[in-house]
Amino acid sequence: MAPEPKNKRLPFEPSKKRQKPAKASKQTPVVKKTQEVATQSDRAPSVTREQMAVPKVVSDRMARRMAAFCGIPTALGMSTFIVSYLIVSHGWFKLPNVAVLLVSMGFFGLGVLGLSYGVLSASWDEEIVGSMLGWQEFTSNWGRMLSAWRSRRQKNV
Numbered sequence: 001m002a003p004e005p006k007n008k009r010l011p012f013e014p015s016k017k018r019q020k021p022a023k024a025s026k027q028t029p030v031v032k033k034t035q036e037v038a039t040q041s042d043r044a045p046s047v048t049r050e051q052m053a054v055p056k057v058v059s060d061r062m063a064r065r066m067a068a069f070c071g072i073p074t075a076l077g078m079s080t081f082i083v084s085y086l087i088v089s090h091g092w093f094k095l096p097n098v099a100v101l102l103v104s105m106g107f108f109g110l111g112v113l114g115l116s117y118g119v120l121s122a123s124w125d126e127e128i129v130g131s132m133l134g135w136q137e138f139t140s141n142w143g144r145m146l147s148a149w150r151s152r153r154q155k156n157v
Contacts, residue, residue: 069114077107
């Protein structure tokens with residue numbers, strides 16, 4: 001699988017940044033007659049909701065990965081309580097309550113991390129399925145997310 005270029009745009013990613021709407025003031029602005037009316041070609045292209053939506057193929061891929069990477073640790077976290085109950089009730093050995101708590105919290109924490117990893121490890125390109133664990137997709141999607149955060153942060157400063 002060939003690495004994808006860093007600046008490649010996704011099909012559902014808008015090509016231009018939307019401008020923030022101007023804040024409404026209490027007074028109505030005075031329109032000068034010397035201003036020209038903007039033509040249709042001068043306006044920024046409008047992006048519809050369907051164009052901004054994540055494609056169904058990609059969202060299904062994300063959902064499957066989230067179910068796996070979150071569901072398995074969460075099931076293990078719940079089974080910790082059942083297994084510890086069986087151990088204590090049958091008297092096989094003494095199990096500290098803190099151990100049960102820490103192990104279950106660890107599994108539930110992995111489940112929360114699995115949600116994020118499931119979204120970021122899925123290939124965001126419709127045609128590319130991606131690998132089973134999705135490490136390469138995770139690194140490229142993490143880079144995309146960081147660059148978007150940085151650009152928004154620089155824009156706001």
